Amino acid sequence: MGYTLNFNLIWRHFDKLSGGLLLSLELAVISIAIGIVIGLVLAVWYVSAGRVVRGVIAAYVEFIRNVPLILLVYLVFYGLPTVVDIAYSAQTSFVATLALYSGAYLVEVFRSGLEAVPRGQIDAGKAIGLTPWQRLIHVRLPTMMRITLPALSNTFISLFKDTSVASVISVPELTYGAQWINFNTFRIVEVYLVVTAMYLLTGYALLFALRLVERWYRTAR
Amino acid sequence: MATSSNDRPALLDIAEVSKSFGPVEVLRSVSLQVAKGEVVTIIGPSGSGKTTLLRCVNFLESYDSGSIRIDGKEVGFRDGGARQRRSERDLAAMRAETGMVFQGFNLFPHLTAAGNIMLGLAKVRGKSKTEARSIAEHWLGRVGLAHKADSLPAELSGGQQQRVGIARAVAMEPKILLLDEITSALDPELVGEVLAVVKSLAEDGMTMVMVTHEIAFARDASSRIVFMADGGVSAVGPPKEVLAAETTNERLRTFLARFRASQF
Numbered sequence: 001m002g003y004t005l006n007f008n009l010i011w012r013h014f015d016k017l018s019g020g021l022l023l024s025l026e027l028a029v030i031s032i033a034i035g036i037v038i039g040l041v042l043a044v045w046y047v048s049a050g051r052v053v054r055g056v057i058a059a060y061v062e063f064i065r066n067v068p069l070i071l072l073v074y075l076v077f078y079g080l081p082t083v084v085d086i087a088y089s090a091q092t093s094f095v096a097t098l099a100l101y102s103g104a105y106l107v108e109v110f111r112s113g114l115e116a117v118p119r120g121q122i123d124a125g126k127a128i129g130l131t132p133w134q135r136l137i138h139v140r141l142p143t144m145m146r147i148t149l150p151a152l153s154n155t156f157i158s159l160f161k162d163t164s165v166a167s168v169i170s171v172p173e174l175t176y177g178a179q180w181i182n183f184n185t186f187r188i189v190e191v192y193l194v195v196t197a198m199y200l201l202t203g204y205a206l207l208f209a210l211r212l213v214e215r216w217y218r219t220a221r
Numbered sequence: 222m223a224t225s226s227n228d229r230p231a232l233l234d235i236a237e238v239s240k241s242f243g244p245v246e247v248l249r250s251v252s253l254q255v256a257k258g259e260v261v262t263i264i265g266p267s268g269s270g271k272t273t274l275l276r277c278v279n280f281l282e283s284y285d286s287g288s289i290r291i292d293g294k295e296v297g298f299r300d301g302g303a304r305q306r307r308s309e310r311d312l313a314a315m316r317a318e319t320g321m322v323f324q325g326f327n328l329f330p331h332l333t334a335a336g337n338i339m340l341g342l343a344k345v346r347g348k349s350k351t352e353a354r355s356i357a358e359h360w361l362g363r364v365g366l367a368h369k370a371d372s373l374p375a376e377l378s379g380g381q382q383q384r385v386g387i388a389r390a391v392a393m394e395p396k397i398l399l400l401d402e403i404t405s406a407l408d409p410e411l412v413g414e415v416l417a418v419v420k421s422l423a424e425d426g427m428t429m430v431m432v433t434h435e436i437a438f439a440r441d442a443s444s445r446i447v448f449m450a451d452g453g454v455s456a457v458g459p460p461k462e463v464l465a466a467e468t469t470n471e472r473l474r475t476f477l478a479r480f481r482a483s484q485f
Contacts, residue, residue, distance in 0.1 A: 118327075120325050120326075120327035121327055121329060121330075123281055123321075123323065124321075124323065124328070124329065124389075126279075126281060126312075126313070127279055127316055127320070127321035127390070128316070128320075128340065128341035128345060128389065128390070129313045129314065129315075129316045129317025129341060129345040130340075130344060130345060131310055131313045132313075134313075134344050134345075138329075138340055139329060142329075142331040143330065143331060146330065146331060219373070220331075
C-alpha cells in the first residue's frame with residue numbers, strides 16, 4: 001500500500017468544512033429549539049389528557065421513532081411538495097423534518113420526566129394552595145428538568161449528529177462539505193478523518209457545555 | 222352547627238365521612254370536631270385510616286360521603302349539597318387555608334429553604350419578593366434555621382428539612398395545620414427538634430390535627446387524642462381519659478401493648 005496522507009487539499013477547501021460545521025450547528029439549534037416546544041407542549045398535554053389525545057400523541061411518537069430519519073427527510077422534501085402545492089428550500093425542509101423528529105424524541109424524554117416527579121411534591125404544591133398551572137410552572141417543570149437533563153444532553157448530541165442526514169438533499173452542512181471535497185480531490189481518507197475529528201470535537205464541546213448546565217442547574221439557588 | 226367537647230364552635234367539622242379504595246372501606250362514617258386552638262392527635266394502627274382522614278381535610282383525597290367543613294365552608298365540594306367537586310381554582314384557594322406537613326418532608330428540591338417558604342407567599346398570597354423573604358426569614362428563625370435560609374433541601378438533615386416543611390406550612394398563616402406522621406421518617410435523635418417546634422406552635426394557639434406514632438408526645442401536647450381503628454373513631458377524649466380507656470377498649474389495649482413493646 002503506497003498511500004501517503006496529504007492534507008494540503010483539505011486545508012485548501014477548509015472553508016467548505018468550517019462553513020458546513022456552522023450550518024450543522026445552526027440546523028441543530030433551530031430544529032432542537034422547535035423540537036423542545038413540540039416536546040414540552042405534547043408531554044404536558046399527554047400526562048393530563050384522556051385516551052384519545054394520548055393515542056394521537058403516541059401515534060406521532062411511534063411513527064417518527066420507527067421510520068428512519070433519512071426516509072422522513074425524503075418524504076418531506078420530495079414527497080410532500082408533489083402532493084400539496086407548497087414550495088420550500090432544502091434547508092427549511094430539513095429543519096422542519098428534524099424539528100418534528102426531535103419533537104417526538106423529546107416528548108418521550110419530557111413525559112417520562114414529568115411522570116417521575118414525586119407525588120409528594122405535587123401534594124406539597126397543592127397543600128400550599130397552588131393552582132394546577134402554578135404547580136406545573138413552579139413545581140413539576142423545574143423538577144422534571146433536573147430529572148431529564150442528563151437524558152436531554154444525550155438526545156441533543158444525537159440530534160446534532162443527525163444533521164448530517166441533510167447532506168442527502170444537498171444542504172451544505174458539514175457532511176455535505178466533506179462529500180464535496182471528496183468528489184473534487186479524491187482525498188477520501190483525509191477528508192473523513194478531518195470531518196470525524198470535527199464531529200467528535202464539537203460533540204464533546206456540546207457535552208461539556210451541557211454538563212456545565214446540569215451542574216449549574218443542580219446547585220442554582 | 223356542631224360543637225366540640227368544650228362547646229366552642231368547631232373550626233373543623235368532619236361529619237360522617239366515608240371513603241373506600243375499591244372494595245376496601247378506609248373511612249367508616251368518621252365524625253370529629255376540632256375547635257380553634259385545639260391540638261388533636263390521631264393515633265392508631267397502620268391502615269386504620271388516619272392519614273387518609275387527614276388528607277381528606279385539605280382534599281388531597283376525595284371522600285365518598287359525608288362532609289368536611291372549615292369555618293363552616295365545605296372543603297372539596299360546592300355548597301348546596303349536590304356533591305359537585307369545586308373547581309381547581311376554588312380548591313387551591315380552600316387548600317391555602319390549611320397547612321400540611323408531610324411524613325416525607327416533600328420540600329421542593331430546586332428551591333432553597335427560604336425559597337420553599339416564599340413560593341406560596343408570593344404565588345398564592347401575592348406578597349412581594351422582599352415581603353415574602355422577610356416572612357420566610359422570620360419563620361426560619363422560629364424553627365431555628367435562620368442560618369440555613371439559602372441552603373437547598375439536599376444540604377439539610379432530615380430534621381432540618383422537616384422544620385423547613387413546618388415553616389413553609391405555617392408561614393401561610395393557615396387556619397389549621399395538618400401534620401401527617403411528621404417524625405416517622407426521621408432518625409430517632411432528630412425527632413425531638415421537630416416535636417419541639419410543634420410544641421411551641423401549640424403554645425402559640427395554632428389549631429393542629431396531628432397523625433402520630435409518638436404516643437408520649439400525644440399524651441403531653443394534645444388537647445384530645447383520637448384513637449382510630451378499622452376506619453372508624455374508636456375512642457376520643459382528653460389524653461388521660463383515652464389512654465386510660467385501654468382497660469375497656471380491646472383494640473386500644475392491643476395497639477398500646479404493641480406500641481410499648483416496640484419501645485425496647
